Amino acid sequence: MSIAYHESTKTFHLTNGQISYIMKVLPNGALGQLYFGKAIRDRESFDHLLEMKHRPMSSWVFEGNKLFSLEHTRQEYPSYGSTDYRHPAVQILQPNGSQITDFVVQSHSVTPGKPALEGLPATYCESGSEAETLTVRLRDELLGVSLDLNYTLFADRPALARSARLVNEGDLDLHLTHAMSLCLDLPDRDYEFVHFSGAWSRERWMKVRRLEQGNISYVKWDMNRSISEPFSEALPPDRQGELFHRYILGVYRLYERLTASFPHVLFESCSSGGGRFDPGMLYYAPQCWASDDSDAVERLKIQYGTSYCYPISSIGAHVSAVPNHQVKRITPLATRANVAHFGTFGYELDLNKLTAEEREQVRQQIAFMKEYREVLQFGDFYRLRSPFDGNFTSWMAVSGDKKTALVGWYRTLSETNGSCRRVKLQGLDPELCYQVDGGGTHYGDELMNLGLVTTDSGAGECQPGERPICDFDSHIFVLKA
Incomplete structure (x- = not known):
């Protein structure tokens, strides 16, 4: 059993031969989480586990340092208001209405055994040799509040065991609105949440669901919503919660002025991660x-999901x-064009770098979009096959x-000796006979009930004269009655 502290890297390593728990003081003085899992050998530095990358649309703690953002850093006990827009472990309402805190590591101590939690049930040891407890003291100097984070490592x-203790050592009247016993900031993975729910005579029924990222507490527009330390001198303490709402109303007022002054200008907003x-x-x-x-492959999922709520004419999509x-x-x-056609369509690339053959493709793609724009952007859109379910999207x-109908068909990875395939269409007139480009004529009821044949040279082995297939393949079928 060992609780080690390496001063040169400000790193703590708690290990008992079965598990290791590693954390370190971050550049802003907060306490960061590096590893929790099976025991590993101790070393002076585990800084390679603190992976800092420049991530777009993030706020930075330090001016000019685009690598360090608390939003993307695992923390031991995150607080509210400084570059981290996730739910905090602690939140303190102050007399001026602010809830911003800044807890910085001050000191640490190691004691044998496990201190009791006064007035609370807790794990315990019968002798000091059964466990050791690390206490890390952090402090918010402006508020005069100390935070003790306790970590008890059992020998065998x-x-x-973890706990947190907050002490108001200052003169301010503070209201603790949110405080957790601990916070475990997990790395990005696929997790399952196991919940044992029930009622009388139906106790502890196990329910399992996947934990997925949400997009509820991280909403912004072109960095304008990356507001850290949110506070307004113009609002009294009990109305500080209006700040973000008032900001968005200001955005709407600005849009109102712009669209009224320039009614013929097309304005496009930016989704910034979908939020x-x-x-x-x-x-x-x-x-x-x-x-x-x-x-293009990623956009299949993005545009497919967006289409559940919003019309195709609103989805900005480009060939890049x-x-x-x-x-x-x-x-x-x-x-790339076949995906972007089912959106607003455009190009964001240097045409001078394209070959003569590619430039001719671009001319044909633009002509295609002009010919079928009304159908693509203002017709009825149907989702036929989900990119979330396999190798094919339609x-x-x-x-x-x-x-007139346009069917987008996409295959992510090529295949050899694959299956013969059809996709059942929707929205056609069952009484009309449709000419399918390269596929003969078929009545609407056949295409909807039997399906449109999409089999190509991927079924079997590609023969001379057949169009060769490739990864990220696609085709738009044109149907005309």
């Missing part, structure tokens, strides 16, 4: 940039350069008179 059990793709913004800006991730800026993937120019748009 793979367990760590602000909302009807409020669409009232002023009828289209919204769906995501900074413009990779390859390798893609975000994921470095190289996708065919045709597929969707389609049908004109108001049902005489």
Whole structure:
């Protein structure tokens, strides 16, 4: 059993041969979490576990240092108001209405055994040799509040007991609105939440669900919502909660002035991770940039999901350069266009860097969009096959008179000797006969009930004269009655 502190790196390592718990003092003085798991060998520095990257649309703690943001840093006991927009472990309401805190590590001590928690049930030891307790003291100097974080390491059990104690050592009347016994900031993974719910005679029924990232407490517009230390001198303490609401009302007022002054200008807002793709913004800006991730394969999921709530005409979608800026993937120019066609459509690349053949493709893609814009952006849109369910994605748009339809078909990875495939269409007139480009004529009821044949050279082995397939392949089928 060992509780080690390395002064040179300000790192704590608690280990008993079964588990290791490692944390360190962060550049801003807060306490950061590095590792919790099976026991590992001690060393002077575990700084390689503090992975700091420049992540777009984040706030930084220090001016000019784009690597250190608390939002993307695992912390032992995160507080409210400084570059971290997640739920805090502690929140303190102050007389002026502010809830901002800044707890900085001051000192630490190690004692044998486990101190009792006065007035509370808790784990305990019968002798000092059964456990050791590390107490790390942090302090908010402005408020005069001390925070003791206690970590008890048991000698022969793979367990760590934790508790937190806050002490108001200053003169301010403070209201503790939120305080957790502990916070475990987990690394990005796929987790399952196991919940034992029930009632009388139906006790502890196990329910399991996946934990997924939400997008509720992190909403902003072009960095304008990255407001740290939110506080307004213009508002009294009991109205400080109005600050963010008033800010958004200001954004709306600005949009109102711009759209009134320039009624012929098309304004496009920016979704910034999806958090602000909302009807409020669409009232002023009828289209919204769906995501900074413009990779065609990623956009299948992004645009498919967005289409559940918003019309295709509002989804900003472009053909971008390859390798893609975000994921470095190289996708065919045709597929990039075939995805972007089911959106506002545009280009964000240097045309001078395209080959003569690619420039000709661009001319054809633009002509295609001009010919079918009304169907693509203002027709009825149907989701046929979800990109979240497998290797294939399909969707389609049908004109108001049902005489023209465009079916987008996409395959993420190529296959050899694959299955013969069809996709069942929707929204057609069952009585109309449709000419399918390269696929003969078929009545609407056949296409909806039997399906459109999408089999290509991926079924079997590609033969001379057949169109070769590739990864990230796609095709738009044009149907005309």
